[in-house]
Amino acid sequence: MTRIRAFRDRRAAGLHLGEELGRRRWHDPLVLGLARGGVVVAHAVAEVLDAPLDVAVARKIGAPGQPEFGVGAVTASGDATYDARSLRALGLHPEDLRESRDAEQAEARRRERVYLQGRAPQPRAGRDVILVDDGLATGVTARAAAHVIRADRPRSLVFATPVAALEAAAAIKAEVDDVICLLAPDELRAIGEWYADFTQTSDDEVIDLLGGGRA
Template identity: 70%
Template sequence: MRRRHEYRDRHEAGLRLGELLAEREWRDPLVLGLARGGVVVGHAVAGVLGAPLDVAVARKIGAPGQPEFGVGAVTPDGPPCYDERSLSMLGLRPAQLSDACRAERAEARRRAVVYQRGRPPQPRAGRDLLVVDDGLATGVTARAALRALRADRPHSLVFAAPVCAPDAAAALKSDADEVLCLLAPHGFRSVGQWYADFRQTGDDEVIELLETS
């Protein structure tokens, strides 16, 4: 019988995800933690694989009046990525979200600068890029990150997470060469339900993990 919580915290989830990924052969792998919680998971994955760790930044664009309901996402550069089904359901057009898009892009750029701390990004062309998050719910931020990273011409682009909503994982396969989930439960309601400790990850923790990886 499954424990009440599958994972103690993001670090344990990352170790278990790393064990799954270590069963494969990778070409010069680079682990990219999706900020912020994905960096904690990615740090553990990178340790298991003996691979370097870098950060990917994407920001959710929330619906008007429902900021937690992601209808799109944006990275520091490149066009925003919208979930057409959510837009249709809410009767929204991208133009109506332009202010939210600008605000989230500005925050994405701020975070990218803060996290890199003057360090150039790890080279990405020709490598296996493993984009890691603490979980996949709607998939909007993961999709935006993957589309931005595709422009870096990787050898392969893989998304991996300890737990994924089955529908979101299936939909993400159009943007990743492979989607790997330790769990894809039909009873999925939220990422946090699978963690005993799902406290918010702060900027300082992200910076420390990137500097010590």
């Protein structure tokens, strides 16, 4: 099978995405990268827009026995977000996932502490916030993060990604003011297919990139 290689790596994708976002006018923009891989893309976007960079943490809640199949997501605070269609297909109720939800929320809190390194998050109220990820497959983690960000009263909230499944892009529109993606294929099996280099991003890389973000 021939691999699709639309982007060299996350940074290259972020530079392309930043160029597209740069066509708009922004009010006091703040770029938030979804940890972990989304931070790499967001760092490049922030460079292009000359905007501050910060992190958003959301953890996938996997199906029982299929941890890689995300049926929901949770952030460090607030309620979990679930994909209703996936729950129906598997005959699951949110309470069936309580143990997994609690474990993932604890991990989200830990990662948030690690990434912020003792500093306060960048303020979001009254700003144009751009939430960035390296791709959108089901979109459940992005929706969970967007729900929490919306509670911080940004002036506007835009989700931006290099590649998104059409159905997932449509679903997240309920949580944000706009969705910007460079590619929206009819069939998206795996985000990694769209990158020549999709090496897993480490916690140390996230911390380094956030340290290089503008204050």
